[in-house]
Structures are given as structure tokens and as C-alpha cells.
Amino acid sequence: MTKTAIVLGATGLVGRALVERLVNSSNFTQVITLTRKSAPHQSPKVENHVVNFDHLENYQPLLAGDCLFSCLGTTKKQAGSIPAQRRVDLDYQLLAAQLAAKNAVSHYLLVSSSGADAKSLSPYLKMKGELEQQVLQLPFKRISILQPSLLLGTRDHARAGEQFAALLLPTLCKLPGLRKYRPITGDQVAQKLLALSLAPGPARQTLVLDQIFAGLPE
Numbered sequence: 001m002t003k004t005a006i007v008l009g010a011t012g013l014v015g016r017a018l019v020e021r022l023v024n025s026s027n028f029t030q031v032i033t034l035t036r037k038s039a040p041h042q043s044p045k046v047e048n049h050v051v052n053f054d055h056l057e058n059y060q061p062l063l064a065g066d067c068l069f070s071c072l073g074t075t076k077k078q079a080g081s082i083p084a085q086r087r088v089d090l091d092y093q094l095l096a097a098q099l100a101a102k103n104a105v106s107h108y109l110l111v112s113s114s115g116a117d118a119k120s121l122s123p124y125l126k127m128k129g130e131l132e133q134q135v136l137q138l139p140f141k142r143i144s145i146l147q148p149s150l151l152l153g154t155r156d157h158a159r160a161g162e163q164f165a166a167l168l169l170p171t172l173c174k175l176p177g178l179r180k181y182r183p184i185t186g187d188q189v190a191q192k193l194l195a196l197s198l199a200p201g202p203a204r205q206t207l208v209l210d211q212i213f214a215g216l217p218e
Contacts, residue, residue: 001027002026002027002028002029003027003028003029003065003066003067003197004028004029004030004031004032004064004065004066004067005022005028005030005031005032005065005066005067005068005069005197006032006033006034006062006063006064006065006067006068006069006100006105007019007022007031007032007033007034007069007071008034008068008069008070008071008072008092008093008096009070009071009072009073009111010033010034010035010039010048010071011035011037011039012071012072012073012186013151013186014071014111014151014186014189014190014193015033015069015071015072015190016186017186017187017189017190017191018069018071018190018193018194019031019033019041019046020190021187021190021191021193021194022045022194023041023043023045023046025194025198027198028045029045030045030047030065031043031045031046031047032047032049032062032065033046033047033048033049034049034051034059034062034063034096035048035049035050035051036050036051036053037050038050049062053088053092056092056095056096056099057095057099059099060099060102060103061103063096063099063100063103063105064100064103064104064105065105066105066106066107066197067105067106067107067108067109067197068096068097068100068105068107068108068109069109069111069193069197070093070096070097070108070109070110070111071111071193072088072089072092072093072096073088073089073111074088074089076123076124082123085123085124085127086123086127089124089127089128089131090127090128090130090131093110093131093135094131094134094135097110097135097138097140098138100140101138101139101140105140106140106141106142107140107141107142107143107144107197108135108138108140108142108143108144109143109144109145109146109193109196109197110131110132110135110143110144110145110146111146111148111189111193112128112131112132112145112146112147113125113128113147113148114147114148114149114208114209115128115147116128116129116131116132116147117129118130118132118133132145132206136204141203142201142202142203142204142205143203143204143205144193144196144201144205144207145205145206145207146189146192146193146206146207146212147206147207147208147209147212148184148189148209148212149182149183149184149209150183150184151183151184151185151186151189152183152184152185152186182209184209184212184213188212188213188216189212191216192207192212192215192216195215
């Protein structure tokens with residue numbers, strides 16, 4: 001049985017890797033990407049649509065398929081403020097999930113964050129936790145939430161703090177008790193997303209870092 005995937009955040013670290021893996025999977029015949037700017041792909045499987053995320057409801061017909069992969073995200077620096085970041089990391093993704101649920105998309109897969117908590121004092125972790133809480137109430141047959149730690153890989157926008165952490169954490173996390181905080185590559189997260197979409201699983205599932213690594217090549 002072949003599937004159609006919808007990808008939000010297709011130009012980001014995880015999203016780019018995921019699109020490549022979907023293209024190379026014989027189980028998916030169509031990959032719909034919704035992006036703010038044109039993001040053409042050489043594969044005929046990929047159908048890119050430039051959308052205005054402030055009016056995502058106008059594009060509801062595009063949010064139809066078998067799996068919605070929500071990998072959208074930004075930083076406070078890129079967005080310009082916490083409210084602007086919240087609009088991308090929470091509002092856009094929640095509306096996309098709501099529209100996809102109305103279109104009877106069966107499997108929703110979300111890339112969240114380690115430490116996501118709706119009660120967190122951290123604005124970032126709070127918005128991630130709030131999004132998790134709200135999408136879990138939607139009538140998808142299956143919801144898979146991944147909570148990775150620091151994501152490693154080449155980004156379009158350099159993040160100085162993350163670059164420093166990427167150099168330091170792999171060594172630090174070899175110490176006893178710190179392994180569960182080790183960084184993970186965007187491609188490893190994409191690999192886990194694809195694996196989850198192809199195998200049966202529970203109706204509601206949240207995977208923390210060790211569970212994301214499970215089954216992946218070391």
C-alpha cells in the first residue's frame with residue numbers, strides 16, 4: 001500500500017532529511033510540502049506549495065493524505081520576539097493539525113522538544129508542551145510525538161549557542177548520568193519518523209531521546 005505524506009517544515013534541519021527519506025521510500029508515492037518560500041525538489045514525488053501560514057485555513061485541501069509530519073520551528077532570534085516564535089511553533093502547527101484532522105489524515109507525527117512542558121517557566125518549552133497537549137486531543141487515529149534533544153546538522157541559519165553546544169555535548173554526555181541528554185542528528189530524527197510511519201504502533205505515543213535512538217544505527 002502506498003501513502004501520501006504532508007510535511008511542514010520541509011526546509012528545516014529535520015524536514016529536509018525527512019523529505020529525502022520519504023522520496024527514497026517505496027511506501028510513499030507523493031510528498032506534499034507546505035513552505036513559506038518556494039522549495040522545489042528534483043523528485044517528481046514532491047509537490048511543493050507556497051502558502052501563507054497566517055491564512056492556513058485557505059489551504060485545507062492540501063492537508064490531505066495518510067501522514068502529517070509536523071517539523072516546523074523557529075527561534076526567538078529569527079522570529080523577532082517570543083510571541084512571533086509562538087505563532088510559528090504553536091499556532092501554525094496546531095491549525096495545520098486541526099485542518100488535517102478534519103481531512104481524516106490518520107497519522108500525525110510531531111517533532112517537539114526534550115523537556116516540553118505546558119507548565120514550564122521557559123517560553124520555548126512551554127509552547128512546545130502546550131502544542132503537545134492540544135494536538136493529543138485531536139481525533140487522529142494515531143499520534144506520535146518525538147522529544148529530541150539538541151539537533152545536530154547543517155542549518156540555513158547558524159545558531160552560535162547551538163554550535164557551541166554541539167561541540168561540547170557529545171563529550172560531556174559520555175559522563176555517567178548524562179547520556180540521556182546526548183545530541184541527535186536531524187537525519188536520525190527523520191529516520192525515526194519514517195520508521196514510525198511504516199510500522200504499527202499505539203494510538204498515542206511520546207518518545208523521549210533514548211526511545212528515538214532505539215533501533216537506529218549507532
